[in-house]
Amino acid sequence: MGACMSCGVVGTSDANSASAIIAMALKGSQVLKIDGYSRTKGLGSGKFIKSEPFDIGGHLWCIRYYPDGQTEESAGWIEFYLQLNHNNARRVDASYMFSLLDNVGEPVPPYCLSDGVIRTFNNSSYAWGYKKFIERKALEESDYLKDDCFRVRCHVTVSKEIRTEVTSQFVTVPPSDMNQHIGSVLSSGVEADVTFQVGEETIAAHRVVLAARSPVFMAELLGPMKERKSHVRIDDMEPRVFKAMLHFIYTDALPEMDKGDTDAMAQHLLVAADRYDLERLKLMCKHKLCECISTSMWTTLVLAEQRGCKGLTETCFRFLKSPSNLKTIMDDDRFQHLTTSCPSLPNELLANVAR
Structure with missing residues (x-):
């Protein structure tokens, strides 16, 4: 966890006290269901709807949902932020990840966002999250918005230290x-x-x-x-x-x-x-390829087909279900190369997009 700690020892000349410090992480997740999505649009940039509080790692959290983005710049985007919800903790160190879920509750790779950085939360109104999590248009044209509902999962890892008294010399157990x-x-x-x-x-x-x-x-x-x-x-x-x-x-x-x-x-x-x-x-x-699917679409699709990576192929197909994405990709010269290197793929692609 990168924390550097020291311990002062107080005692007589023939007796010392010491502690072993073991760094641990407490993990949990919360699924937030947006029911009645169309009625949340138009709330306005910078305005959010807050979820019910939930407990992870002994702390209460809530999720801020911005249906029109947090700023004017992101007005056409949906954004989510994590906030520490109670006032009895001065600071909590935690990392987090937001994931859009498909209709069976599985994360959608292009929309699983985590920077892997441990952030400090405090009892102020400040929250950590992601700008431009998903474009409204992309969500509305996807299969993940069903019956005017969609779901996201927030996974939280809270850093925590447990101190155990021992009678031997001072020992700090570092990460492996x-x-x-x-x-x-x-x-x-x-x-x-x-x-x-x-x-x-x-x-x-x-x-x-x-x-x-x-x-x-x-x-x-x-x-x-x-x-x-x-x-x-x-x-x-x-x-x-x-x-x-x-x-x-x-x-x-x-x-x-x-x-x-x-x-x-x-x-x-x-x-x-x-x-x-x-x-x-x-x-x-x-x-990695799912994260950069938009910049390496055709080579990734061919590679997935050649190596039998069904999940990666399906991720490519989901990306192409957006009409704007499909038009941009089909205008690419590499689409013609695809018809030569993998003749079966264009037909399969068009059939999946049609469905």
Whole structure:
């Protein structure tokens, strides 16, 4: 949680007291149903409707619903904000995520918004949330508005510390940093026992780590022919993509990506994850692609079809149900490429949009 703490010890020369501090997080969520959506429009920019209070982590919260946006700039958008609802807590540190729900209660990927930052809430009227959560027009043309109703979920994670008295020396239990230690083994190359020739680069790694994470590497590096696999050539992958995959294998996290390269890297990594049977990496790449679906529509759709990613394909189809989105995408030259590379997709696309 990034908090730095110190403790003063008071006692005699032969007796000390100490504490162990364990940082914990309390989580919960609240589903807000907007029933009678059409009657909330026209309330005016900056005006909101407040939900009933709900308890998460021992604190009362409420959700502010702005049907016409918080400012004139966002007048055509719907916005949601989270507010601490009671006055007996001076400050609460928490992170949050707002998700639009489909008709079966599942989050809709393009509208699952979280910056992952722990925010400080206090007893003032200030609230944290998202500008331009969803455009009114997009909601009204979607399947998520049904019988003049739609639902959003607010997931809240409250930071909390529990102090337990002990009689030993002072101990602070930090978050796990195992991924950093294992990641440093990769970057240092210490005791590496297998190398990969990827393009013009030679990359060293540890066969036991790769085999533990990937059944494909397990067969290649620890199978019957393992004595022949101390050097492996990879001809159909860029070095930066292979390194990003290794970073995930050693740390269970995606590497930092340039904003302009996120969708392309996610696409390449999805192919690599499929090849080496890294299911968690595939899911993380799908999530990244869902977040930037508007900027990489056609390449993402083709990739989803080729790799059998049904959920990602359905996300693309949902995006195209908006007439404005569909017109923009079909005017793109890449639509003609789609008819050549995946002949079945245009018909399937048009059939889904028609439904």
